[in-house]
Amino acid sequence: MKKIWLTVLAALLAVSLAGCGGSNKAETTEGNQGDGGGDIKLGVILPLSGNLALLGNEIMDAINIAADMKNKSGGINGKKIVTERADAPDPNAGSTQANRLVNTENIKMLMGTYSSGIAAASVPVAMRANATYVEVNAVADEITGQGYKYIWRNVATASMMGSNASKFAAEYIAPKLNLTPEKLKVAIIHEDSSWGTSVSNGVRTKAEEYNLNIVCDESYSSKSTDLSPLILKMTKAKPDVVIASSYIADAILLQKQAKQFDFRPKAWIGTSAGHALGDYAGSLGQDAEGIFVSDLPGIVSDNGLDKDAAQLKQEFLTAWKASHETVPSGVTFGAFCGAWTFFNDVLPQCKTFDAEEIRNIYLGLDIELGSLPDGTGVKYGQNGQNERATIVVEQWQNGALVAVWPDNYAAAQPASLPLPAYK
Amino acid sequence: MFLQNLVNGIFVGAMYGLTASGLSLIFGVLNIVNFAHGEFIMIGMYITYFAGALLGVNPILSVLISVPVMLILGVLVERFLINRIINSSDMAQIFLTVGLGLVLSNLALIFIGGNYYSVRVGYATESLKLGSLLIGKASFLTFIVTVITFIVVSMMLKYTFIGKAIRATSQDRTTAQLMGVNTGFIYTVAFGLGMVLVAISAALLTIMFPVYPNIGNHFVVICFVIVVLGGLGSLPGALVGGVIVGVIEILCGYYFSMGWKDVVPFLVLIICLLVRPQGIFGTRT
Amino acid sequence: MLKLKNVDVLYGKFMAVKQVSINVKKGEIVALIGSNGAGKSSLLKAVSGLCSSVKGELIFEDQDLKSYKCHDRVCEGIIHVPEGRKLFPRLTVMENLQMGAYSKKARSSSKETLAKIFQIFPRLEERKNQLAYSLSGGEQQMCAIGRGLMSLPKLLLLDEPSLGLAPNLVKLVFDTVKAINKEGITILLAEQNSTMSLKYSDRFYILESGNMVNEQSKDSLASDADIKKKYFGLA
Numbered sequence A: 001m002k003k004i005w006l007t008v009l010a011a012l013l014a015v016s017l018a019g020c021g022g023s024n025k026a027e028t029t030e031g032n033q034g035d036g037g038g039d040i041k042l043g044v045i046l047p048l049s050g051n052l053a054l055l056g057n058e059i060m061d062a063i064n065i066a067a068d069m070k071n072k073s074g075g076i077n078g079k080k081i082v083t084e085r086a087d088a089p090d091p092n093a094g095s096t097q098a099n100r101l102v103n104t105e106n107i108k109m110l111m112g113t114y115s116s117g118i119a120a121a122s123v124p125v126a127m128r129a130n131a132t133y134v135e136v137n138a139v140a141d142e143i144t145g146q147g148y149k150y151i152w153r154n155v156a157t158a159s160m161m162g163s164n165a166s167k168f169a170a171e172y173i174a175p176k177l178n179l180t181p182e183k184l185k186v187a188i189i190h191e192d193s194s195w196g197t198s199v200s201n202g203v204r205t206k207a208e209e210y211n212l213n214i215v216c217d218e219s220y221s222s223k224s225t226d227l228s229p230l231i232l233k234m235t236k237a238k239p240d241v242v243i244a245s246s247y248i249a250d251a252i253l254l255q256k257q258a259k260q261f262d263f264r265p266k267a268w269i270g271t272s273a274g275h276a277l278g279d280y281a282g283s284l285g286q287d288a289e290g291i292f293v294s295d296l297p298g299i300v301s302d303n304g305l306d307k308d309a310a311q312l313k314q315e316f317l318t319a320w321k322a323s324h325e326t327v328p329s330g331v332t333f334g335a336f337c338g339a340w341t342f343f344n345d346v347l348p349q350c351k352t353f354d355a356e357e358i359r360n361i362y363l364g365l366d367i368e369l370g371s372l373p374d375g376t377g378v379k380y381g382q383n384g385q386n387e388r389a390t391i392v393v394e395q396w397q398n399g400a401l402v403a404v405w406p407d408n409y410a411a412a413q414p415a416s417l418p419l420p421a422y423k
Numbered sequence B: 001m002f003l004q005n006l007v008n009g010i011f012v013g014a015m016y017g018l019t020a021s022g023l024s025l026i027f028g029v030l031n032i033v034n035f036a037h038g039e040f041i042m043i044g045m046y047i048t049y050f051a052g053a054l055l056g057v058n059p060i061l062s063v064l065i066s067v068p069v070m071l072i073l074g075v076l077v078e079r080f081l082i083n084r085i086i087n088s089s090d091m092a093q094i095f096l097t098v099g100l101g102l103v104l105s106n107l108a109l110i111f112i113g114g115n116y117y118s119v120r121v122g123y124a125t126e127s128l129k130l131g132s133l134l135i136g137k138a139s140f141l142t143f144i145v146t147v148i149t150f151i152v153v154s155m156m157l158k159y160t161f162i163g164k165a166i167r168a169t170s171q172d173r174t175t176a177q178l179m180g181v182n183t184g185f186i187y188t189v190a191f192g193l194g195m196v197l198v199a200i201s202a203a204l205l206t207i208m209f210p211v212y213p214n215i216g217n218h219f220v221v222i223c224f225v226i227v228v229l230g231g232l233g234s235l236p237g238a239l240v241g242g243v244i245v246g247v248i249e250i251l252c253g254y255y256f257s258m259g260w261k262d263v264v265p266f267l268v269l270i271i272c273l274l275v276r277p278q279g280i281f282g283t284r285t
Numbered sequence C: 001m002l003k004l005k006n007v008d009v010l011y012g013k014f015m016a017v018k019q020v021s022i023n024v025k026k027g028e029i030v031a032l033i034g035s036n037g038a039g040k041s042s043l044l045k046a047v048s049g050l051c052s053s054v055k056g057e058l059i060f061e062d063q064d065l066k067s068y069k070c071h072d073r074v075c076e077g078i079i080h081v082p083e084g085r086k087l088f089p090r091l092t093v094m095e096n097l098q099m100g101a102y103s104k105k106a107r108s109s110s111k112e113t114l115a116k117i118f119q120i121f122p123r124l125e126e127r128k129n130q131l132a133y134s135l136s137g138g139e140q141q142m143c144a145i146g147r148g149l150m151s152l153p154k155l156l157l158l159d160e161p162s163l164g165l166a167p168n169l170v171k172l173v174f175d176t177v178k179a180i181n182k183e184g185i186t187i188l189l190a191e192q193n194s195t196m197s198l199k200y201s202d203r204f205y206i207l208e209s210g211n212m213v214n215e216q217s218k219d220s221l222a223s224d225a226d227i228k229k230k231y232f233g234l235a
């Protein structure tokens, strides 16, 4: 018996080591430990291990790059920003880590969280402790819909992402296909977790506003191992446009099975998430070409940026490329911009750094659209949602995701409309 | 359309059956619920992926690599880990296999990373046309391989001496020992064979699904449902259970609602357990 | 052939057999007699290797049995037909018999052995493709004994072969045991049915709550009225 338990304990130990590799360590962003008391500490809660680690770590890097850039140009009135990383691979860990940061480490400024599920667990903890929480990626509408006073989200909400897809279908695709919006047949499909559901709510509401002809409206589980019934249903409904809110494995499966059953709509719009990942195109190759993605803005055309923003974008990309092979995605850009606004426009005005003071500063910010590297501006509502968050439509062209709509952000023209028949 | 959905259901069901077969075999012989099953599928899929990406091996042929590798892995895991808990409490077994699964997926995350990798083969998205019926080449291939695998494994269990010893051990391990069977060896063989089945199913899954450290989660729940539904430890049960679940799931998805599709297996399971608690092919103990 | 000296069998802290010494000579039928829980099965399990916690000396044909694992003892010529038959329920009769010849030594000549066993138990041949769980109690016992014989044993350990059988079947089983013994197979038998054991065995040992209370041969019993009365219900 003893041996067994040793084995089990060893396994569990290995898990915890593997799982939390590198967490709980304070990092100064310039390499060596800062000189203690003078630093401004920021807790960063992200999934750095587990399922979501891939983007979680990229987001961490983006935040660190922003902190680095600020520190190099003198910091916050001479003080250095120090990020304390907290690995939260799941909601449970999210609330534990938030607790640790605000109650044990006494850090009253937090940032995160990438996953809306994790944010839903960590944000309330921070709110109860009257700590500031800067949400730089998670998009679930509820995060800023609970009446919290100290939550600040720079990126768009899930439903905004959805409604933008419908808007694009009505305002751009329909005319291109010589159809009125009422004649445009749309299929709305979405995975059935809270994320997919809230995005599709945005899709549906906006589609109804434009009077689009919704011919199919289905949810499915993202863990589905087969989506052929959904494809066959759409084959029967013959939509012109499919608007899909999917994670990645299901997004890939949808495309593969659509081809298997020769289902080819005139346009296919994914809403961020799965459709926006590099691995989506990597997995599908040619079959990803021409797919639209309604997404947080990633690399947008400089036409949509003012001069400082274009400059800042270059600096960020240079720093990014020094340690990454891929280009940053929309979420990563969102993280950089959210962190940058916090470091550059909020913190320097702080005296006490308490949440109430930060709230007043945030509410007073008024920065035009196009002033940040992703083309967004800053104007917060009382609920903590940035009203100048923007959404763009991107398209997979030659294996890369490029912004194509609206015009002022477009780095290329939309192509493959309608989508060509399968070869 | 009904026929099309029925055929799709059978194909999906065969895939389920094959994917669950390794779990079923291991449970049947070792009486251990291998909670790391999904992670072993993940490893098999990575082997197939890398065989394709680095050596240009077609997913189907990758079994020539993944089967021996998984067999060896299975033997080592059985010898050094499973072996120690074979007579322990359920709790210890759960801890060990769950822990093992966590370790494996985290190791994959650390050493391979969280990316989603896919092999790209033409037949993944091509179909054969039979009148108005579309038969996905990949699904058809999976079906054929599943049938062949089940026939081969069943024959092996039925007619070879070691196969009989495996069945005898699964039915009564103490008496098997009394007949001179080295049950420890049989456990190793059965676990290795289970891993071979995992390797084959993983190779086929890689055609349609991207592989990443937690891909196992997509399949493992359905595997558990099928193993219980088909009758714990019964290989034909796994196949029949898989097909039943597959067909009902697909028909439900098409005629009723996609949202219910993934709940249906559980409903089928609950109904089955009420009517026939030991599962379709199971025997009461 | 088999010598046990001061053998203890332990289940955890519980001692099921205490300081038992017995001796079985080649060609004998020796019976272990005792009521429920006396430790008969435990003693047989100690010989076949099913009990892991055994103290004392176990010698079989001048070899220390304790250095052999359970499955290796079959190769050495010891086969244990356990209490309650313990057939493999979802194997056919044929497959059950084949499992008896699993050890390398027996496997090569399994065809001939099988023919012999079908001679002893013609009933088994008729039912050879039937799943074992569906056999009647008597058939199951025949199958269990047949399976044991398939291993070509030198020593057959028989645990309660008469359990749950009608009197005429009990007689049949014991007759068969005698016949097997005539073929040169030594038999160690555990039985509650003391009358039958007495009739068919050459010698017997009496166990009571793990202790050996007596060793008797048939002849010496005649003169021991106490034992006669207590264990055999004979006046």
Ligand SMILES: Nc1ncnc2c1ncn2[C@@H]1O[C@H](COP(=O)(O)OP(=O)(O)OP(=O)(O)O)[C@@H](O)[C@H]1O
Pocket (backbone or CB within 6 Å): C011, C014, C016, C034, C035, C036, C037, C038, C039, C040, C041, C042, C043, C083, C192
């Ligand atoms: N696996 C076990 N764990 C714990 N105790 C056991 C075990 N097997 C047997 N015992 C105990 O050992 C004692 C002897 O049991 P054993 O089966 O040897 O008796 P027996 O003489 O064969 O009885 P019966 O005639 O009823 O078969 C009993 O008290 C029993 O409860």
Ligand SMILES: [Mg+2]
Pocket (backbone or CB within 6 Å): C040, C041, C042, C083, C159, C160, C190
């Ligand atoms: Mg007994």
